[in-house]
Amino acid sequence: MHATLLNLAILGYIAATGLSLAYLVQREEWIHRVASVATIAGWLLHTVALLARGIESGRPPLGSLPEAVSVAVWVVVLLALWVERQYRVKVLGAFVLPIVLVFSLKSTTTRALDLPGIEPALSGAWLWVHIGLVLLGIAAFVLNFAGALMYLLQERQLRAKRPGTLYYRLPALETLDRLTYRTLALGFPFLTTGLILGVLWAGPAWGSVFAFDPLALLSFVAWLIYAGTLAGRAAVGWHGRRAAYFAIVGFAALVLTLGAGLFLPGKHGS
Amino acid sequence: MALFVTGLSHKNAPVELRERLAVEEDKLRELLRDVAATGLVQEALILSTCNRVEVYGVAEAPGEARAVAFRHLCQHRGVSLGLVEPLLYTHLDQDAVRHAFRVAASLDSMMIGEPQILGQVKDAFALAQACETVGPHLHTLFAQAFAVAKKVRTETEIARHAVSVSFAAVELAKKIFTGLGGKAVLLVGAGKMSELAARHLVEQGAFPIYVTNRTWARAQELARALSGTAVPFDELETALAGVDIVVTSTGATEPVITREAVQRVTQGRRARPLFFIDIAVPRDVEGGVDTLDGVYRYDIDDLKQVVDANIRERLREAQRAEGLVEREIGKFVARQSDVEVIPTIVSLRERLEEIRTGEVRKTLARLPEASPETRQAIDALSTAIVNKILHTPITKLRESSRAGAHRSWLELVHELFGLGRK
Numbered sequence: 001m002h003a004t005l006l007n008l009a010i011l012g013y014i015a016a017t018g019l020s021l022a023y024l025v026q027r028e029e030w031i032h033r034v035a036s037v038a039t040i041a042g043w044l045l046h047t048v049a050l051l052a053r054g055i056e057s058g059r060p061p062l063g064s065l066p067e068a069v070s071v072a073v074w075v076v077v078l079l080a081l082w083v084e085r086q087y088r089v090k091v092l093g094a095f096v097l098p099i100v101l102v103f104s105l106k107s108t109t110t111r112a113l114d115l116p117g118i119e120p121a122l123s124g125a126w127l128w129v130h131i132g133l134v135l136l137g138i139a140a141f142v143l144n145f146a147g148a149l150m151y152l153l154q155e156r157q158l159r160a161k162r163p164g165t166l167y168y169r170l171p172a173l174e175t176l177d178r179l180t181y182r183t184l185a186l187g188f189p190f191l192t193t194g195l196i197l198g199v200l201w202a203g204p205a206w207g208s209v210f211a212f213d214p215l216a217l218l219s220f221v222a223w224l225i226y227a228g229t230l231a232g233r234a235a236v237g238w239h240g241r242r243a244a245y246f247a248i249v250g251f252a253a254l255v256l257t258l259g260a261g262l263f264l265p266g267k268h269g270s
Numbered sequence: 271m272a273l274f275v276t277g278l279s280h281k282n283a284p285v286e287l288r289e290r291l292a293v294e295e296d297k298l299r300e301l302l303r304d305v306a307a308t309g310l311v312q313e314a315l316i317l318s319t320c321n322r323v324e325v326y327g328v329a330e331a332p333g334e335a336r337a338v339a340f341r342h343l344c345q346h347r348g349v350s351l352g353l354v355e356p357l358l359y360t361h362l363d364q365d366a367v368r369h370a371f372r373v374a375a376s377l378d379s380m381m382i383g384e385p386q387i388l389g390q391v392k393d394a395f396a397l398a399q400a401c402e403t404v405g406p407h408l409h410t411l412f413a414q415a416f417a418v419a420k421k422v423r424t425e426t427e428i429a430r431h432a433v434s435v436s437f438a439a440v441e442l443a444k445k446i447f448t449g450l451g452g453k454a455v456l457l458v459g460a461g462k463m464s465e466l467a468a469r470h471l472v473e474q475g476a477f478p479i480y481v482t483n484r485t486w487a488r489a490q491e492l493a494r495a496l497s498g499t500a501v502p503f504d505e506l507e508t509a510l511a512g513v514d515i516v517v518t519s520t521g522a523t524e525p526v527i528t529r530e531a532v533q534r535v536t537q538g539r540r541a542r543p544l545f546f547i548d549i550a551v552p553r554d555v556e557g558g559v560d561t562l563d564g565v566y567r568y569d570i571d572d573l574k575q576v577v578d579a580n581i582r583e584r585l586r587e588a589q590r591a592e593g594l595v596e597r598e599i600g601k602f603v604a605r606q607s608d609v610e611v612i613p614t615i616v617s618l619r620e621r622l623e624e625i626r627t628g629e630v631r632k633t634l635a636r637l638p639e640a641s642p643e644t645r646q647a648i649d650a651l652s653t654a655i656v657n658k659i660l661h662t663p664i665t666k667l668r669e670s671s672r673a674g675a676h677r678s679w680l681e682l683v684h685e686l687f688g689l690g691r692k
Contacts, residue, residue, distance in 0.1 A: 174448040237540030
């Protein structure tokens, strides 16, 4: 039941990704409309799949990293739908959905391992809060990355002085800069609180937090990058290109973190 | 009866001839009445702009109608018909529909997507209506042409991207800033072109406007014209610090805004981008400024390059618009022939219904003891038979109309069922 729903949701995301990329080069409004419908349909199916999973297992569907990634994807799609309307960035899907797709495919292929036992020392409400907060942070950073990428592309177009397809499609630099700033300001507190809870909780349980867990170690690196960017923006007035580069480096660290969790053995892995 | 359009346009007729043929409004009324008075055309509309002179009409013999229309026009304008005749194009029926749609949608314009033409067609239509030379055919044609034009404007981008340097500059500004509302503008130098660009910026909500010029009086004059503030020329750098968009157009031979000056200024600006629109030749803003973070500079060549790209974009969009127009023509023609088929279908139904009710009445009269159930059953039976019989002919008629071959079918049906002349 849950697996079928999830596969259907992913099918929706695949369709939405293809259509969004097509819309980037082919200016037909109907493509965008169908892409939106596919995204929303995928997201609704995803919602039901997560609920089914939660009821099936009697706990939030955050028990393993693949499950948690699936929830993060769910939040990203919701956030992307909202940002698209709020900022009128119709091409956002082309930048966010491919990421969504990669992660949701990864999370389903790993799901086959089934429910891992959660270490008794770690169970409890704090665990869910830790995972939930980190996920919200990650979701915001996916959009932060997409905003930065669009900013750099539009900046290149403007500097080259030869307008291409992207010039006509992408919104104003100021809009994109504000989008990256807002998503950074939104994601950072979640990530910070989530990580602190993780350290406070896992520290006593594991002995040393960073000693054996690559994910914990890398997530700290990502956090440092984002902290630096936020400080630079707020205190020194970094903006535009520099802020965008940092957003991309930060996201790369975040992807490495999740990659480590999904592929390397460690306490977060399944 | 055929729909036709005949005329000449910027595509084939030189401007000297077009301007001699252009007709002003009161002359147009006279001309329309004269053409209608010949009795050769049932409906007529004349479109006269600086780029085209065209007569749209409905006539039994479009060839004659065209000759008459332009003979009158040439007489009115004192141009020899022999000069005009070889340049005239004529389109009939579906091709005339296509022409009307393309003209109204600005696909046949000299600058594709220019917005004036639709207004001109609407004026011509209103005038012909006032002269009572518009009948049902031209009415449906132009009502649809206006709808198609609107659809083309909203669904494609043929009219979206600027094709003038000053508008291109405004569009660029909108790709840098989220909106131009409340963005401060500084005009350096008081050229005509920079004034035009400034006016466009003001229309988009840019405020406040500062003007600086080596000649103080000229700065004040332009500032007044734009409801802005004049700034002394030696305070240029201070003014730079507080603005978002700078339009330069001085006659200076050396750059008046150097990279060092801009660098000093940007240090205090934080996240605010600075956009230079440099319309002066030689250029007023030093080349290297746009290597600075958040600083953008477009000179006149860059702007022309953007305009070229915009024109290419319009042409690409025009391709899509052509497809849209073709689809609309298909729908329009189908609807038109449906309109021609429907009266026949209605009279066919009426004819058979007449026979049916007559025969049912006769039968029931012979069966006085029949129960209400039996009467009802007989009625239902006859209705069912009629509907079954009619089903295929009606479907075939509709299909034939879509295929454009309905005229012979209509005649046949009228003959077979004795429906009377259509």
